[in-house]
Amino acid sequence: MIVPPLPTELWRLIIRSATFTGIELDGPTYRIDDGWFTEFADLATDLLKTKIAIILVSRHFRQISSEFLHEHFFIDNLRSVSLADSLIESSPSGRGPCQTIKFVFAEVLSAASRTRMAPRLANLLRLCRN
Numbered sequence: 779m780i781v782p783p784l785p786t787e788l789w790r791l792i793i794r795s796a797t798f799t800g801i802e803l804d805g806p807t808y809r810i811d812d813g814w815f816t817e818f819a820d821l822a823t824d825l826l827k828t829k830i831a832i833i834l835v836s837r838h839f840r841q842i843s844s845e846f847l848h849e850h851f852f853i854d855n856l857r858s859v860s861l862a863d864s865l866i867e868s869s870p871s872g873r874g875p876c877q878t879i880k881f882v883f884a885e886v887l888s889a890a891s892r893t894r895m896a897p898r899l900a901n902l903l904r905l906c907r908n
């Protein structure tokens with residue numbers, strides 16, 4: 779596939795538009811309706827597939843779009859806690875995937891899982907610059 783020679787900034791805008799969830803994460807916060815989380819989680823999950831597909835196009839696209847890959851992070855089970863641990867391990871100096879997280883959703887279902895998740899979530903948030 780031949781990629782048209784467009785400036786990186788333009789590609790970034792195109793990719794941002796293709797993976798936009800409808801929520802401006804860099805903007806002001808506002809009141810959200812009940813049920814918003816479920817809809818947003820479903821949309822973010824679908825868009826994650828798009829982000830992964832874009833990253834696989836080429837090294838150039840990976841370089842441009844990797845900042846969007848982990849912008850929404852959901853912690854709701856032990857598997858996601860393990861993924862959080864891997865992100866923390868891959869970002870020991872604060873550089874890496876944790877830098878690109880903009881929105882963390884943590885759903886705690888029991889007191890036992892809260893006890894296990896809290897320190898890991900705190901470590902993850904400490905490494906996030908956004």
